[in-house]
Amino acid sequence: MNTSYKVTSVFFLAVFLIVSCSRKKDKFISRNFHAVTAEFNALYNGYNALEQGRNSLNQGYFDDYWNVLPIERMQISDEVILPGQSKNQDFTRAEEKAVKAIQKHSMNIEGKEKNPQMDEAYLLLGKARYFDQRFIPALEAFNYILYKYPASDKINQAKVWREKTNIRLDNNELAITNLKRLLYQEDLEGQDLADATSMLAQAYINTKSVDSAITQLEIAANATKSNDERGRYRFIQGQLYNQLGYKDSANIAFNKVIELNRRTPRIYMISAHLEKVKNFNAETDNKFETLELLSDLEKNRENRPFLDKIYHQIGAFHLQHQSDSIASKYFNKSLQEKSKDKILNARNYQILGDMHFEKSLYKDAGLYYDSTMANLVLNSKPYRVIKRKRDNLDDVIHYEAIAQVNDSILHLVNLTAAEKTAYFEAYIETLKQQAEAEKEALEKQEALQRNSGLITSNNSIRPSGPGGLPGQAAIFYFYNPTTVAFGKNEFVKIWGNRALEDNWRWSNKSGAGGAINTTAGNNALVATTDEARYNPEFYVSQIPSEAKEIDSISKERNYAYYQLGLIYKEKFKEFELAKSKFQNLLQSNPEERLVLPSKYNLYKIYEALGEHDEAEIAKNDIITKYPESRYATILMNPDLLSEKDKNSPESLYESLYEKHGNQAYATVISKAEEYINLYDGDAIVPKFELLKATALGRLNGYEAYKKAINYIAVTYANTPEGLHAQDIESNVLPKIENKAFVDETNNLSGHYKVIFKFENSTPQTVQTFQKTLNEVLKNIKYYKLTSSIDVYNSNTTFVVVHGLKNGQVAKTFNQLLTKEDAKKIKQPYIAMASANYQIIQIHKNLNTYLSVYNN
Incomplete structure (x- = not known):
């Protein structure tokens, strides 16, 4: 009986509570039930999810210390997010909890909200959307708080968050106005004051009002309760002072960051030290104290995660004081730390590239610039600057190699017979030492690989040289000529000579094994026997002796x-x-x-x-x-x-280009040859060559064009014109080499031309005929026809009618003319498909076409 009574009592109590806690009744129990349930259920879980999402954002965010840091650590993504999608599931969960709190616990009775936790729910909703980078919906949530809950204790937070959102939407002026009004109207304290002034500082930074930003950051740093934020604000202050050129004030701000020590993230303290080193003043600062500071930073075990930055700054400091070798060592050490900071890596590579360039080590400089570009954003301004420098370096490498090799050859030519023999005996001794060292290294490598089970059945191994490029454990295989030569020998031993083509491993593709076909100057020693390689006379015999060759x-x-x-x-x-x-x-x-x-x-x-x-x-x-x-x-x-010199090469080129446009190809060819001889050695010569090649093609056809383009591609390989010629040779010439005509017997649809041929006629005769033809074409109904004068070769000119779309109509062109017009146009004509007209102009094979179609 007692058990039954208890169950019944519990049941009726539950029913009573449910009825009493209705969202539609403004009762004490209802208000408190929904407030407590919302706060300690949905909102509690929602804020936990929000905090987890913020932590993941902070962990994934990488500060760019090369520029002024943003006030808030938050990576803005350009990725488009579709409706219903999210960048972070924690923020989605936080938003869902906020929505759940609003939907299940809101007590909107007679237009007034009775649940005191609803402003907190909307604040959570706005924050979740903000961190999910959905700024417009976030703005709606914050504005709703300001509209619906003006008496809320969260109203100032809502105002600050609204302006944070406006700043993200680039409404900086509006944010400045609203935040200044908030600071004027409200007596903010503590974290609210810090949040408002720090966001105002961000808006000022965005609008380039640096002085005002520094003032607001000072207030924020003093008001915030978070040492993390204080360290960040002070560091940004120092960066802004540096931007204004006030190095002393910047150093004071950086000292305040350093004084925080372990109370703020260590990266701020390390960066503050390094920024102070950058501000080193040779007149007032002590060089040895600065070096001692850098040495202490390097040796401190707690600084190991930041050695990439420390090494870079030590290198920069030594470079500033002309200690190039020490600087190079530290830049390489910075790269060996494999930093995630791509800008830092790019700067290390670029500085090392510049140092090698100044030492005339152009190949090495080129490799460093390649690595620099690999660490820069593709097609960004810094990338384009380095790429331009790297492209120019290709020319330097090319011509320096020619100068170096030819200087060496000419030096040998001028030696006496005894001096030549002595020179090569010393060289052979060096070769023997290198060969012995290489043999020992290969034996060690083979033993290591055999012990580790990595050696192959045919004992083919790939040696790796000691040392290497910056940031690498060993030299890249193809940068080491010794290992390349070894690899070539091993390949030929196993496979013989193989052409570079698909299915090269098939047995029917094999060539004569045991030797390598080398081109002159390309690893020539690989193809020689040991007897010749170690014989001074072999080398002496290779020295040019004929006057013409020298x-x-x-x-x-x-x-x-x-x-x-x-x-x-x-x-x-x-x-x-x-x-x-x-x-x-x-x-x-x-x-x-x-x-x-x-x-x-x-x-x-x-x-x-x-x-x-x-x-x-x-x-x-x-x-x-x-x-x-x-x-x-x-x-x-x-x-x-x-003034513009009419006789300058540029002006002459422009004039010749205009003649080319007027189809004066013979004149272009002769004048281009004259200017090429006149300005031989000038940078404009490849332009004249390319213009001449085009004119030759238009006048003499495909074979002449192909030969001229090949000449440019080889002779001026490292100029823009030479590269363009190489592109033509690879991509254009194969597409136009086909001489086969389009079949016109069965296919009469498509575009057709009517051609009037003039042999050895004066320009006046051709122009007079075209003028008459144009008058006649105006009288032809149903067709919109035009004409042009096209040069075929040095003796033949065409007057061409365009606009016909039927082969039969083209063949009976004279029947389109009136009797009066027919009397004016008595010249015989050729009807031809436009595709075939293009072929005869490219290959100059009109007679072949006429023999096929017997026009």
């Missing part, structure tokens, strides 16, 4: 010097390097065509370097020895430089 090598070397001088002067502004190249050229008995432009370029370099005496000597030399030259005219009349 002269060719000398000319090639001189041209390389000239190009290097131009590159250093025009593209890199390295005037000292350019000066040395031009001076070396003039001392090398160059051909006459290079002397005058080299002297003029030297004159311009002397002026740029402020060496006025040398400039005056060079100027007088040009005017005295070459009074009729264009350069002398410019030097005697400097005002010509400010």
